[in-house]
Amino acid sequence: MTRITAEDVSKVAKLARLAILPERVEIYASQLEKILEYVSQLEKINTKDITPTSRAVEVVNVLRDDVVEESEIRNELLGLAPKIEGEFYKVPKIISE
Numbered sequence: 001m002t003r004i005t006a007e008d009v010s011k012v013a014k015l016a017r018l019a020i021l022p023e024r025v026e027i028y029a030s031q032l033e034k035i036l037e038y039v040s041q042l043e044k045i046n047t048k049d050i051t052p053t054s055r056a057v058e059v060v061n062v063l064r065d066d067v068v069e070e071s072e073i074r075n076e077l078l079g080l081a082p083k084i085e086g087e088f089y090k091v092p093k094i095i096s097e
Contacts (some may be wrong), residue, residue, distance in 0.1 A: 004032045 006025045009032065013020045020028065074087075083090040 004029045004036065 006029050009020070009025050009029045013025075078084050078087065078089070081089045
């Protein structure tokens, strides 16, 4: 495997427009090298019979029945509007014909 150099880190940082302090470049190079070593270990694992997944734990929606219930809040909310027409809000016309 190719070694990550300080020059590689500086070049990628410049391309990504990241400001990296010169004293941190060697630290980042070392950290990236360790990450790549770990990835190379993972590549050795046989995953031929493993089903691909998008997440480690399956996410399931918890749904409830949609039930219509009577409520008195509608009249309260209509009462807050500056103008109403019957059971609806009255708003200024915004589209010309």
